[in-house]
Amino acid sequence: MDDFFFSLLLAGISVGAVYALIALGLNLTFWTTKTLNFGQGSLMMLCAMLTVIIFSQGLAITLAVVGSLVVVAALGMFIERWTVRPALKSSGGSMGWVVSTLGFGIFLQGMAAKYFGSQAVAFPDVVFTAQDFVTVFGQYISLQYLVVLAVAVALILAFELFIRRTVWGQAVHAVSLDPELALVQGIPVRRLILGSFMLSSVLAGVAGVLIAQIGGTVDPAFGFDLVLLGFVAAVLGGMGSSLGALAGGLLVGVISKLVGGYVSTAAEHGIAFALLMLALAVRPQGLFGRPEVSKA
C-alpha cells in the first residue's frame, strides 16, 4: 500500500518536473511580452529529432544536442521576429499571436513529417539509461527522472536569482510591467524580448531532449500533448512565476498520477484539464501569481 502510494508520488513528481520545465520555458516569453508560444511542443520535437539525426551521422551525442539547441534558438528568434512581433503590432488582442505561434508549430511538425518521416524514431540515451536508478528507502528512483528534476529545480532557482538579484533581471521586470516606459528608461527592450524567445526555445529544446530519452522515441507529433500539460502547470502555478511553475507542475503531475492510481487510469489525462478549467475559474492568477490590476 505504502509502496503503491510512493511509486505514484515519485512518478507524479517526476512527470511534474517535466511539466515544470516546459512551463518555465513558457514563462520566459510571458515575462517580456505577455505571450506564450503555442508551438512550443514542436520546438521540443524538433530539437529531439535533430539530435537523433545529427547523432546518426556519427557525431558525439553532446555535439548533437548542442547543435540542435543552436538551431532551436535561432528558430526562437525567428518566431519572435515573424510571428509574435507582427501579431502584437496589429490590433486584435491575443488572437493574433495565439494563432500565429500555433501555426508555426504546426508548420514545423509538417516539415518534420515530410523530411524526417512520420514514424517514431529511437532516441539515444544522453545522460543515463532507463536501467540506472538509485534506491531511497527501498524505492527505485530513476536517474533519468532525477536529472529532469534537478535541471528543473536548478533552472528555477537560477531564474529566481536572475530576476531578483541582477540588473538584467530588473530590466526584465521593468519590461514586463510597462515596455514603453522601459524603452524610455533606456532598457534595450528589443534585445530582451528577442533573448527571452531564444532562451525559451532553448529550454523547450532541453526539455525535449530530456523527455525523449525517457520515452525512448520521438516522432513529429511529440511534444504537443506535453505542452498542453505545461500550460496547465504554468496556469496553475501562476503565469510568469518560476516557483509557481514548479509548484504547478508538481501539482498536476502528482494529482494526475494519484487519480490514475487510485481512481482510474482512464481519468488520468482528463483530470489535468478539468483542473485547468477549475483553476482558471476559481483563481485565474494561479497559486503564486498576483491578480492583474485592470486599468480603466
Next chain:
Amino acid sequence: MNALRSRLSAVVADWRVQMALVLALLLAAPLLSPGTLQIASFVLVAAIFAQSINLLTGLAGQISLGHAGFFGIGAYCTGILVKTYGLDVTLGVPAAVLLAGLTGWLLSFPANRVRDVYLAMMTLGFGMVFFEVVREWNELTGGTMGLPGVPSAALRTLTILGVKVDGLRYFQLVLLVTVGVILLVRNLTQSRIGRAFYAIQVSEVAAGSIGIPAGRTKQLAYALSGALAGLAGALYAHLVGYLGPESFALPRSIEVLVIAIVGGLGSIAGQVLSAVLFTFLPERLQVFAEWQFIAYGLILTFSLLVLPRGIGGLLFEPPRFIKPRALTRAARLRADATALRPDGGGTALEAKGITMRFGGLVAVDDVSLRLEPGRITALIGPNGSGKSTFVNVVTGIYRPAAGQVRFGGRDITGLPDHQMATAGVVRTFQDPRLVLHFTVRENLLLGAHRQLRHSGLAATLALPGAIAKEAAQLALVEAVLALSDLTEVADRPIDTLPYGTRRMAEVGRALLARPRVILLDEPAAGLSETEMDRLAQLIRDMRAMGIAILLIDHHMDFLAGLVDEVVVLDSGRMIYHGDIAGMRGDAQVIAAYLGDEATHA
C-alpha cells in the same frame, strides 16, 4: 482594387444575386454526382461551423480553441436521440442546438472570469475534457468504438417526418438551413446585438460606459455560438452516419479556426468562401495531402500578417452594422435632439466623502461634490491629482474605499458601470474610446443601445417592429450628428477621421445614451479653435436640456465662458470649490499649479 471590392460587395449583398445563386444550386444539385453532393454538404456544414466562430471570435472577440466540443455535443446529441431513442430528426436536431447552446451559456460563466491567453487555455481545456468524456462514456457515446449507424444521408437511412431523404435532398435541405443561418447572422450583426458584441470586443469599459453589460453580452455570444456549432455538428451527424471521438478532437477546433481566420473574421461571405476552399480543395487535390500540415501551418502563421482581414477583407468591403432597411426608413423620419432631454426634468448626483486607494496610495481623498441638472461643473487639477479616478469611481469602474454616490435619492455606490449608465450616469474617456471600425453613425447608434429594447429574437429575424425602433433611434442619431457638425462624415469609419472629429463623436455618443448626468473627461484636449467652439456649443445645448455636466479640462479660456462652478483637486484632495473668478485668486490653487515649478526653480 477598391472599386472592385465595392462592386463585389454590392453584388454579394444584392438579394437578387443571392436568390439566383441559391436557386441555381438547388436546381443544379440533381446534376451532380453523389460524391460532389456529399462534399458540398460538408462545405455547408463547415460554413455554419465557421459562422459560430465568426460570432464568438469575429464579433464578440472571445477566442476559442475548443469549439469542436460544441460541434461534438450537437453531433452526439442528435445521433443518440435519433439512433438510440428513435426520435425524429426534427426533434433531434433542435435538441442538439439547444444542448450545445446551453453548454455555451454555462461555459461563459467560468470563461467570463478570464481573458486573452487564459481564455484560450480555458476553451482548450473544455475541448479536451469533452473529448475525454466522450471517449470514456461507453454506454452513451459508444466510447472509442464510436456510434455507428446514425440515420444519415450517406447510409441512405435518413427519414425526416417519414420522408426518405437521400444525398441530394439532404444537400438541398442543408443548403436552405445554411442560407437561413447566414441571413440570421447578418441580421444579428446589423442589430443592437451585433453592435454590442463588437463593442465589448473593442473595449468592455467603453461598452459599459454606455450601458452595455459585458458579462451578459458575452454569455449571449457563447450561447449563440455554441448553438450554431451544435447545429453544424448535428447536420454533420446525419451527413456521415458514424460518430467517433477522434472526429471531435483538437484538430477540428484548429481547422474551424483556420477556416474562420482565413475567411476573415467579421465577414460572412468570406467565411463561406473559406469553407469552400478548405473543404472542397483538399478532397480534390489529394496529391498535396502530405503538404497539408505545412500549408495549414503557414496559413495560420502568416495569414494575419499578409491578409489581416482574410479573404473577406480582400474581396469585400468591411461589414456594416446597421440594417439598410432601417436606414431607408430613418431617412423618412424627422427627430429633434431636444427629445434627448431627460424625462421628468433633471436629477442631481451627489458624491459624498469619496476616497479611493490603490495599495498605499490615496488617489482621491474625501471629495464631495454635487452635480445639479442644467449646471456645468468643471473639475480641474494638475496631472495625477485624481480627476479621472474620481470619474471612474462615480461611474462604477472602481468601488470607493469610503464615501457614497447618491443619484436621485438612491445610493448607487459601487454599482457596475453598465448599471450606472442605465441609471443615466454617462461618461466619456480621456482617450476617445470609440469603435474604430464603426462609422460615425454606427458609433452614435451604439450610444442608443439601451433605448433599443426589442427582443433579441425580433432583432435576429429583423421583424418590422425591430426595424421601426432602430429607425426611430437613427433619426435621433441624425439630429445629434447635425448638432455636433458630423453629418458630412457620418458614414466614414472612425479610424479614417482626425482626432477632433472622434472627440465630438464620443460626446455625441454619450448624449445618445440619454444621460441625466454626463461626465466629460478632457473632451477638448487636442481640439482646434473651431472644434472647441463647436464642442462648447454642444455642451451648452446639453445644459439647456437639463443635463447635469461634469467637465474635466485644462484650458482655462475654454472653461471660462462655459462653466457654472469649479472644483480643484490636488493630490486627491479638494482644495477649491466655487466660481471660476474666485479660483484665479485662490492661493492654494496657485500653489498647486505653480508650486512645483516654484520649489524646483
Next chain:
Amino acid sequence: MKINRRSLALGAAALTLPGLVRAQSGTIKFGFTAALTGPFNEFGEGINRGAQIAVEECNKAGGINGRMVELAEVLDDQLVPDRAVQNLRRILDNREIVGLMCPSGSGPTLAIADMIQADGRPIINPQAQTPTIVYPNGPDKPPRPNLFSISIGNLVESEKLAAALSEFTRIGILHESTGYGVTGADLVRREIMRRKPAARVTAESYNQRAQDMTAQLVRVQRANAEAMLVIGLGADFAVIRRNMSRLNINLALFGAAGAVTVPYIEGAGDLVAGTRAVNHAAFGRRPMHGAAQKFVDLYRAKFGTDRWYGPDAANPLISLAGTVGSGYDCINLLIDAIRRANSTSAADLVRALDQTTDYEGATVSRISFTPQNHVALKLEDLGTYEMLKRGDRVVLELRN
C-alpha cells in the same frame, strides 16, 4: 492574391483529371482510401505498396483474361474518419470501380463500413482489427454481405494471446484508449477467463503518446501480476518497457502487433529481450510458404531493403506481413474472384468471394470464406515470437 489564383487553377486542373483517367477504359479498376501520409502512414502506405505489387504482378502475367487491372482511385485519408467517408464516396461514385480495400485502421473503417454495405460492391479489409467491422451484430450473427477480412482480427488475436497468457494466473493488460485497444483488452480478458476461470486479470488504459505509465504499471504490480500484455503502438510499448525498467518491474511481457514493429524494437533497445509477441506466423517460418516467399521477393525487387522490409535481405521484418503483405493479398483475392466469376458485377464478385476456398495468400496461407464466415485468418496463421538479443541484433524467433 497570386497564390489564390494559382491554387484555383490547380484545383480546376485536378477537377478535369478524373475525366482523363476514365478515357483509357478497358482496365479492371480497384480503389481504396488509406493513410498514405500523416502520422499513421506506416500502415496506409504499406497496403498501397502491397496493392501496387499485386497489380504489377497480375498485369505482367497478362492481366485477367487479357484485361489489365488498375488501381484507379487511391486516396489519402490520413486515418481521419471524415476524410475516409468523403474519399469513399468519391470512389463509389466511380462506377467503374469493381472492388475495394478497407482503410488502414479501425476508426476510418468503422466510419465507412455502413456506407460500403449499402453500396454492395465487394471490399476486403487488410488491417483493421475491430470485430464489428465484419460482424456488426455480433460474431454469431451473419457478416456484412460484401465485406471480407484477412486482417489479424481482435477475436483471433485475443484467442492466441489468451492461449499464451493462460499459463499464468494473475495477468495485467495495458491497452491504448482507442477502439482497437479497448476491444482487444476486453476480448483477451474474456478469453482468459473462459480458459482459466481462476485467473485474475487487471486491465488499465493509457492514451497514445503518453510519456509516463507509472500509474498503470503500479496498478498492475499491486495486483501481483506475473505476466503483462501490452496492446498498442510500438512507440508506446517502448515507453512502457522503459518505464517498467525504471520501476524495476520484471514480469513476463507479451505484446500484440505493436511489439513486432520497429519503434518498439529500436525505442526499447536492449530491453526488448524476452518480450513475446503475437503476429503473422508466415514470415517467421523457414522455409516460408510459396506465396509468402514470392511476395517477399517481389517487394525486395521493387522497393529494396527499406524500413518496411528491414535491413536483412534474408529475413524481412515480421511486421512486413501486416503492413504491406495484407494489401497484396486483398487485391489478389479480388483478382482471383474476378477470374473465377468471369465477371466484374458486384453480386457475382461477392458470390465468388464467398466461395473462396484455400486460396494461398502471402500472409494467410489458406484463405477461405463462406457466406457465414468472412474472416480468413485462423489461429494457426498466428505465431508467438520471442525476442532475443543476438550480438548487436534483435532476433524474433517463432515459438509456436
